[in-house]
Amino acid sequence: MRLRVLSSLLLLFFPACQLAAQATSNAQKFSPPTRTFRFTYNFTVKDIPSGAKRVRVWAPVPQTDQHQTARVLSVKAPVKTRMTQEPEYGNRMMYAEIQNSAPGKAEFTLQYEVTRWEYSRGNYAQLERTDQKPTVVFASMHRLIAPDSLIPTDGKIKALAVEVTGSQSGTVAKAKAAYDYLFTNMRYDKTGSGWGRGDAVWACDAKRGNCTDFHSPFIGMLRVDGIPARFDIGFPLPENKDKGDIAGYHCWAEFYARKTGWIPVDISEAWKAKQKEDYFFGSVDANRVQLSTGRDIALSPKQDGPALNYFVYPYVEVDGKPYYKLDKQFSFEEVKSSE
Template identity: 30%
Template sequence: MVGPEPNLTPTSGTTRRWTMHFAALEHSRRDFIRAAGLGSAALLTSGLRPLSAAAYDPADCRLMEFDVSYRTEIASLPRDAKDVQIWMPLPSSDHAQQITGLDIVSPLPYDVTREARFGAKMLHVRAEPHSAPFAVEARYRVTRGQVGIQPGSLPENERSKYLQLTNTVRTTPEIDMFTEEIVGGETDPYEIGRLVFDGIREILFYDSSIPGCGTGDTAWIMRHKRGKCDDYHALFMAMMVSRGVPVRWEQGFPLPYPEGGAAEGGQLEGDCTGAHCWTSFYAPDHGWVPVDVSEGDKLESGGEFYFGRLSPNRFQVSVGRSVVLNPAQGGDPLSSFAFAYAESDGIPLIYALNYENIIKYTVGRVEMA
């Protein structure tokens, strides 16, 4: 039970704020959540920190360096399998992170390929049924500093690929109405991004009871007003693209925020549970502007940091939604590509029964302000 649905009738005037009316409860959004019994126990994040933890400033962490072991273990394969394929995302160096010491360990031959639209790297392995059990592992070092706005231009011939929505990341009449209410007649992409960032944080709350990374279905998100990182950024993407603003989806993993400059190693496993996503949008007068709406919403104070900046406690492994692998998988496009994907004769293998992903990391260096 999450309490009464807010009244979604647009308000008049120029405030561009989506007004939320709760019968008999005149609290702020977070006060309402607490009053409804959805306090810290229900809102613990599967990512960086719980909503109630407001004692840290994300601007304090300047750099993190950590070693990653990304391992996919194939436990069993169907007896009638003929063509078994595994795809594992591989991180790339860019303005936000440096990847060094890449080492791939595989008992079977492999190729390193790239996704066609955004050029994201991946490891591709083809196996035979009698090969199981076996494991494929990629090891590398990640160095990330704080990420800010990336100046630069967006070539016109590349613009269209950042304006594509999907069958789940889409607009609806309700989303269009919400966008019109908060954005109004604003035409500057940077200001549109700020209004959408603030508007989403106003109407959604982070709900860790939702399985995995969230539904990523904007119609569901707008109806229920809650979600996880996939949900926040799916809605952000749909709203921005509806206004003609290019958006880049970035997929990766979170690390715990280093308190007092100290950070430990850890392990993530699953087919979505431990992943994290964020986006960047393009504004011609600024460049690519990074935003992490869900992390910005978790903080009771300091959330503004995540508009135009990202903290270093994360790493990216792929870009884009509705991902077609290389070579192409037999199944549908993947909604995103954080975890290795496996299939037999074009049919997805069953996670936890046929295979498992295990991501371990060890933090080697932290620099604080």
């Protein structure tokens, strides 16, 4: 929560007209600058064991910020639910608790109306004009230069940062060096095992993976240099469809530059669409909805199990232990302007 409040306050120092000017060369370059859609998040807790005394359920909830608005349309659940917010990152979630559950299943469906805008700070040439060396970090942002369980700032990641970003002096220049290195040396490849955990060391060794694996070493290298960087996750929207199922999550990253504020990058999307390599340094398109930010997340109320690596799928505990027998389905439908 502290980190999200600070981010909102920092925006006061970057007027909307300035942001629009910075983004001029990128805006509407590849896809519409805004999308409004209904997003349905459905899941079923299966095979609840006989004799279960307490089933606890958490699901991430998209919230309104400077890049999207999100309105809850409906919540369908077998028990009363409530909305909570964890204090470290400010992530919102739905929480439900089933006492003395009968064996069987419990189905939850949450539906939202979301408007998402393109988020652009401009391209590298524009950002470089105001680049400065990394400076003293606000005390409230120290968490964003600290390591996560799978994003260390020592060992291989520290050595890689020295190799890749060490010759650069500015914050933006260091970020661009890390971006270029990962774009060139990694490949988007979800075969085999190991991918999808956002394990920065594994990604550097394997040089492949999904969006978590591209962005974790990026975050780690910048944190080594004392640059705040954070992990964002949600769901992608197909660019040329107006409705349908969504197969899985998508994530991206942001880093903080004193003169500009938060700057987004999406290295894995750039890798999949090479013509967008320049665009996705400094911008992310509107083809997404964000559900949470951060890693090593403690939920609200706090879970009995370990901190979550990231929070995009529902998390369930049965009698204090993580429970993974879930069916999940996510879908969207574009809202026409006349609706």
